[in-house]
Amino acid sequence: MLLLLLVFLVGYVGYLDFKVRQQFDGKRWSLPARVYARPLELYAGLQLTADQFAGELAALHYRPVRSASKPGEMSRNGSAFQLVTRGFVHPDGKDGPQHIRVSFSAGAVSRLASASNGKPVSLARLDPVLVGSFYPAHNEDRVLVKLEEVPQSLIDALIAIEDRGFYRHFGISPLGILRALIANIRAGEVVQGGSTLTQQLVKNFFLSSERSIMRKLNEALMALLLEFHYEKDDILESYLNEVYLGQDGSRSVHGFGLASYLYFERPLNELTIDQVALLVGMVKGPSHYNPHRHPERVRDRRNLVLDVMTDLKLLAAAEASRGKNRALGITHLQRKAINTFPAFLDLVKRQLRRDYRDRDITSEGLRIFTTLDPRVQWQLEKSVKNRLHALEQSHGIETGSLQVAVVVTSVQGGEVLALAGGRDGQFAGFNRALDAKRPVGSVIKPAVYLTALERPHEYTLATQLDDTPLTYTSSTGDVWEPGNYDQVFHGSVPLYQALAQSYNVATARLGLELGIRPVISTLRRLGIDQNLRALPSLALGAVELSPLQVTQMYQTLASGGFRSPLRAIRAVLASDQTPLQSYPLRVEAAVKPEHAYLVNTALRHAVIEGTGRALFQVLPAWWDIAGKTGTTDDLRDSWFAGYTADRLGVVWIGHDDNTSTGLSGSSGALTLWRDLFSAFGEPAPMLPAGESIEIEWIDPASGLLADAGCRDAVQLPFVQGSSPQVVAPCAYGVQLKQSVDWFKELFE
Amino acid sequence: MSNSVIVQGLSCVVLVVLLAGCSGVSTRLPSPVVDHGTAAPPDTRIEYDRSAAEAVLESAPESVPAQQPPVIVALLEQAETQANDGDLSTSVATLERALRIEPRDPLLWYHLASVRLAQGEYSQAEQIAMKSNSLAAGARKLQVRNWRLIAQARKRLGDTAGAGQAERRARSLEN
Numbered sequence: 068m069l070l071l072l073l074v075f076l077v078g079y080v081g082y083l084d085f086k087v088r089q090q091f092d093g094k095r096w097s098l099p100a101r102v103y104a105r106p107l108e109l110y111a112g113l114q115l116t117a118d119q120f121a122g123e124l125a126a127l128h129y130r131p132v133r134s135a136s137k138p139g140e141m142s143r144n145g146s147a148f149q150l151v152t153r154g155f156v157h158p159d160g161k162d163g164p165q166h167i168r169v170s171f172s173a174g175a176v177s178r179l180a181s182a183s184n185g186k187p188v189s190l191a192r193l194d195p196v197l198v199g200s201f202y203p204a205h206n207e208d209r210v211l212v213k214l215e216e217v218p219q220s221l222i223d224a225l226i227a228i229e230d231r232g233f234y235r236h237f238g239i240s241p242l243g244i245l246r247a248l249i250a251n252i253r254a255g256e257v258v259q260g261g262s263t264l265t266q267q268l269v270k271n272f273f274l275s276s277e278r279s280i281m282r283k284l285n286e287a288l289m290a291l292l293l294e295f296h297y298e299k300d301d302i303l304e305s306y307l308n309e310v311y312l313g314q315d316g317s318r319s320v321h322g323f324g325l326a327s328y329l330y331f332e333r334p335l336n337e338l339t340i341d342q343v344a345l346l347v348g349m350v351k352g353p354s355h356y357n358p359h360r361h362p363e364r365v366r367d368r369r370n371l372v373l374d375v376m377t378d379l380k381l382l383a384a385a386e387a388s389r390g391k392n393r394a395l396g397i398t399h400l401q402r403k404a405i406n407t408f409p410a411f412l413d414l415v416k417r418q419l420r421r422d423y424r425d426r427d428i429t430s431e432g433l434r435i436f437t438t439l440d441p442r443v444q445w446q447l448e449k450s451v452k453n454r455l456h457a458l459e460q461s462h463g464i465e466t467g468s469l470q471v472a473v474v475v476t477s478v479q480g481g482e483v484l485a486l487a488g489g490r491d492g493q494f495a496g497f498n499r500a501l502d503a504k505r506p507v508g509s510v511i512k513p514a515v516y517l518t519a520l521e522r523p524h525e526y527t528l529a530t531q532l533d534d535t536p537l538t539y540t541s542s543t544g545d546v547w548e549p550g551n552y553d554q555v556f557h558g559s560v561p562l563y564q565a566l567a568q569s570y571n572v573a574t575a576r577l578g579l580e581l582g583i584r585p586v587i588s589t590l591r592r593l594g595i596d597q598n599l600r601a602l603p604s605l606a607l608g609a610v611e612l613s614p615l616q617v618t619q620m621y622q623t624l625a626s627g628g629f630r631s632p633l634r635a636i637r638a639v640l641a642s643d644q645t646p647l648q649s650y651p652l653r654v655e656a657a658v659k660p661e662h663a664y665l666v667n668t669a670l671r672h673a674v675i676e677g678t679g680r681a682l683f684q685v686l687p688a689w690w691d692i693a694g695k696t697g698t699t700d701d702l703r704d705s706w707f708a709g710y711t712a713d714r715l716g717v718v719w720i721g722h723d724d725n726t727s728t729g730l731s732g733s734s735g736a737l738t739l740w741r742d743l744f745s746a747f748g749e750p751a752p753m754l755p756a757g758e759s760i761e762i763e764w765i766d767p768a769s770g771l772l773a774d775a776g777c778r779d780a781v782q783l784p785f786v787q788g789s790s791p792q793v794v795a796p797c798a799y800g801v802q803l804k805q806s807v808d809w810f811k812e813l814f815e
Numbered sequence: 816m817s818n819s820v821i822v823q824g825l826s827c828v829v830l831v832v833l834l835a836g837c838s839g840v841s842t843r844l845p846s847p848v849v850d851h852g853t854a855a856p857p858d859t860r861i862e863y864d865r866s867a868a869e870a871v872l873e874s875a876p877e878s879v880p881a882q883q884p885p886v887i888v889a890l891l892e893q894a895e896t897q898a899n900d901g902d903l904s905t906s907v908a909t910l911e912r913a914l915r916i917e918p919r920d921p922l923l924w925y926h927l928a929s930v931r932l933a934q935g936e937y938s939q940a941e942q943i944a945m946k947s948n949s950l951a952a953g954a955r956k957l958q959v960r961n962w963r964l965i966a967q968a969r970k971r972l973g974d975t976a977g978a979g980q981a982e983r984r985a986r987s988l989e990n
Contacts, residue, residue, distance in 0.1 A: 110886035159908035189889040479918035654942045660949040
């Protein structure tokens with residue numbers, strides 16, 4: 068009988084021992100992935116206002132002080148800032164803290180210098196804003212800290228309050244229990260806990276909060292086992308990262324590292340002594356000592372901790388009393404930056420899934436560095452909110468019914484700067500930017516015209532197209548008679564105008580002449596990798612694509628024919644900062660630059676005098692912009708794709724239930740695009756034509772050479788050798804031109 | 816049960832615990848692997864194609880946008896140092912940083928193409944050099960360098976005809 072008991076006991080202890088070691092040896096806390104926005108790079112000449120810079124610093128929780136001297140501090144004097152950047156390990160290397168002075172003038176950084184020696188600094192990079200995390204299913208969160216990174220005051224306070232004999236006992240401390248009992252009786256309240264830190268760690272790791280004798284026994288046993296196998300410092304470090312310190316919505320907060328951010332918006336090493344005391348005081352019961360709900364109770368507890376520290380000579384009395392007089396300092400932001408941009412994070416996750424399993428994404432503590440530009444994203448969300456509301460008001464549309472999708476990218480690299488998946492930026496629902504496949508209407512047309520312009524000896528921007536009634540009968544007997552938006556037929560029109568004015572009939576006819584398969588092949592080169600049905604109506608956009616796909620198409624055009632796959636991630640580091648993967652810039656020469664240049668020229672005309680001209684009702688006329696409107700049948704989809712030298716934006720507005728909104732591309736999506744790009748400020752000028760382009764004056768009515776003598780003459784680019792050779796009837800001074808050319812040739 | 820039995824039982828338990836302790840080596844708890852101390856090590860997975868690099872990684876061609884802003888000069892220097900140290904993927908990252916600031920500087924694209932060539936990314940090297948050329952109107956010497964680079968890349972890809980074409984383009988630009 069005794070033997071049986073013994074065997075059972077041995078077995079049981081062995082089981083506990085196994086459990087303890089398995090848990091700790093292989094223990095990798097499930098670490099959520101951290102997603103960072105692009106870091107702000109400061110240099111003289113950067114277009115940025117002082118207020119925008121202040122906004123970036125606020126998002127990074129830089130603390131305004133009188134004179135910045137520690138990392139994470141900043142001071143502002145009008146348009147001049149002084150700050151100490153936090154050190155950070157970026158994918159390309161570690162940046163140490165920098166003490167710098169930044170001045171602003173005329174909407175740009177005017178001066179960047181070292182604050183210590185005044186010498187100019189060519190480039191300074193801030194730590195990137197944390198814009199989200201990917202959590203494992205059980206929603207735990209950690210900001211891991213090594214023991215060396217934890218302020219000594221916190222360790223001292225913790226041991227003083229929770230387990231004074233920590234370094235001396237062997238896991239459980241009968242003395243400690245006794246001591247606590249005496250102290251508590253003396254104080255008339257619970258001043259000390261009887262459980263050791265080791266026991267608390269075991270409780271956090273394994274056991275529920277059920278307080279039964281069995282639990283207590285198990286806890287004690289496991290604590291003993293833990294102490295047998297592991298060093299004191301290891302146990303302490305685990306404790307510091309494991310201890311439960313409250314809830315943030317549905318997420319439980321474990322560890323001082325995260326608690327420091329959650330309650331005080333700063334890293335552990337930037338806490339003041341009263342803040343340290345507050346956190347340590349919470350250990351006893353984070354729900355009971357919840358600073359949001361029971362501030363007075365928490366204040367008393369904090370002050371108690373400060374007193375105990377003073378008693379134990381860990382803290383000077385003067386400092387303690389200063390600490391006790393301070394307000395709690397708890398930030399009232401309930402929502403931390405842990406999922407502020409769900410639509411963009413969705414894109415990030417999808418791109419990650421190509422290389423990582425879901426389990427790794429949510430539990431290996433990956434550090435993901437993205438292309439998101441928070442300033443662009445904030446501006447986007449603001450513009451969306453205001454413009455949708457304004458459109459609903461002015462067009463008598465049911466409030467709250469309009470939906471939207473927007474993608475903003477850089478032109479040359481295809482980096483996604485901002486993303487809107489719907490009108491509510493905080494809502495992680497259907498991601499329209501990625502998943503809403505809607506008929507694209509006229510935004511497809513540049514692909515048709517590009518196909519034509521890639522045959523410069525057949526088609527140029529001056530080629531006369533036929534915008535007269537067209538009847539097409541398919542092989543199955545279906546009849547198609549496309550009409551123009553304005554219900555008018557325009558007769559003979561130059562190619563660039565047909566695109567700029569988005570004439571359906573001329574385009575449909577052109578599509579038939581070229582053949583739809585060549586157009587599909589062009590679309591493929593532009594980056595549309597979807598299967599498309601070779602129907603003539605494709606030329607008018609009877610195809611369903613997502614806003615992201617449309618963006619890829621326009622990126623290829625805007626970059627001068629060099630397709631870069633749109634990307635949201637730059638690099639991924641492991642939780643220990645070692646590089647795992649980089650996603651470098653890639654380009655494919657998909658379209659010849661001179662052909663892209665021709666299409667871009669027509670799209671510039673589109674916004675100057677064509678269907679996109681509403682842009683310049685608001686934007687300054689000298690801004691260099693190209694774009695294309697798109698409107699589908701019955702005004703169900705409103706599209707605008709527009710770009711400047713460096714930035715591309717595609718906007719879709721419509722109803723989820725596919726009912727008409729009454730908005731055309733111009734009256735709807737364009738207005739939102741305009742708001743957004745207006746906030747970006749004046750763009751760089753687009754590049755001049757390359758060497759394989761020649762520019763000629765053309766008479767649009769005939770498509771022939773003109774000069775200033777022709778009314779409505781327009782300058783158009785042509786691929787070298789493809790410009791018209793015949794002169795229009797309206798031109799004069801023709802003889803003069805020819806003799807001048809002959810004369811010039813003599814000297815070449 | 817009698818006291819002695821309880822004592823015996825307890826001492827057995829203690830013994831077992833001690834034994835259990837001895838059965839496993841006393842190990843350190845795996846500490847949280849947070850290491851802020853070291854910079855990212857060079858990416859040793861990418862093969863450094865020395866011969867291609869030597870053919871192309873030379874000093875900057877002369878005919879280049881006259882005044883490059885100091886930030887670009889600083890980043891270019893950094894990128895070249897990193898490339899010369901064999902840290903090619905970091906060099907790429909630095910050049911991309913520069914390209915975000917000056918997206919249409921053909922010299923930056925040329926340098927990116929060079930490093931990609933050195934990494935053995937021949938197809939990308941070719942495409943990026945073409946991109947550089949598309950931005951290099953009037954910068955004849957840079958265009959020559961790009962065509963030479965394209966020729967190198969095509970040769971490595973086994974496209975001898977294409978490499979020849981690129982060589983001829985380079986020569987015709989040199990006059």
